[in-house]
Amino acid sequence: MTTVIRFSSLGDIVLAGAVTGQLGEVSFRTLPRYRELALRLPGVVRVLDPGEPAVGGRVIDLHNNLRSRQYRADVRVSRQDWRRRARVWFKASPAEPVVTRYGRAAGVEPSAPPWLPPVERGSRLVLAPGAAHATKRWPYWRELARAWDGPVIAVGGPGEEGIVTELGGVAEAGFERTLEAMQGGAVLVAGDTGLLHLGAAVGLPVVGLFGPTTSDDGFYCYGDRGRAVELPLACRPCSRFGGPTCPVGDHACLREIHPDQVLSAVRSLV
Ligand code: SF4
Structure with missing residues (x-):
């Protein structure tokens, strides 16, 4: 079992679908308001609230903030906050795509959408x-x-x-x-x-x-x-x-x- 951590927000959790399907059975640790969404991501069989005990196995932190760093993780995503700030302040080159960074942290090739059951x-x-x-x-x-x-x-x-x-x-x-x-x-x-x-x-x-x-x-x-x-x-x-x-x-x-x-x-x- 792999645990993926991403607490918020809607878009960032949706984009995690680019990697969860390649990780086998996944526990997804997130905020309660994103439980329904996380349960629909490919590979996710269980959702953990922030207070629930860890389930063991590999842990991938796709959030990498103060809150997520309270949990043990084998790998944490590169946030590139400073690169994004430099983009705003100095019009520097853009940060890497989030799904690329998610893929590198998870050690898999990100998939293209749809990541949730497609609508008609x-x-x-x-x-x-x-x-x-x-x-x-x-x-x-x-x-x-x-x-x-x-x-x-x-x-x-x-x-x-x-x-x-x-x-x-x-x-x-x-x-x-x-x-x-x-x-x-x-x-x-x-x-x-x-x-x-x-x-x-x-x-x-x-x-x-x-x-x-x-x-x-x-x-x-x-x-x-x-x-x-x-x-x-x-x-x-x-x-x-x-x-x-x-x-x-x-x-x-x-x-x-x-x-x-x-x-x-x-x-x-x-
Ligand atoms: S017009 Fe320029 S400065 Fe104003 S909100 Fe848009 S991007 Fe920002």
Whole structure:
């Protein structure tokens, strides 16, 4: 039995699916709110809460933070935090893709998605309009929904009820209902958020809208199965995670991405 440690967050746990399937039977140690997700990752037969005793065998720490370092591990992932900071501060070269670092820590070749049971494909445009940080929120979801000549559904989390309900979805719906909403999806459109990775993990083609962060900063890894829409602005990336306000004041990185541009990225995938 191999134990994999990754406490959060949604996207990082989804991306762990690139390696768990190559490790035999896996115990996955994570926060209780990610239990359902972790149980669906390939190879995972058991989920351990933070307080549960270890099960023995090899331990791979894919988090490598203060909390995870309290547990014994045979190997810990390279975080490359300083490289990511240098990317923001000095526009240095990007960090290695997360799945590459996960693969190196686990000693396996990362697999391509889907990493979760695939959804049935259909004609629905699936939108994930929310983001924890304001600068990661694209302003034209309503226009995109109106321009799509088919059914639309939105998915989101706590605090995103307004826009998600307006676009015909259910926010704070829980993991199961979010997956249900993705059934019949043609393409998922999202900002640089965990739902982008969840959509790809269940086999949907994805369009990722990148503003204060960039698609080459390690998390976006979908090649021909996705499109990254982003603008070549000198101020990008201005943050590793997004922030409350645009440092230069105009939020051009996302405000200048027009719905037509996103729609043509969507159409190129269907
Ligand atoms: S416009 Fe530039 S500075 Fe402003 S949020 Fe976007 S990337 Fe950051």
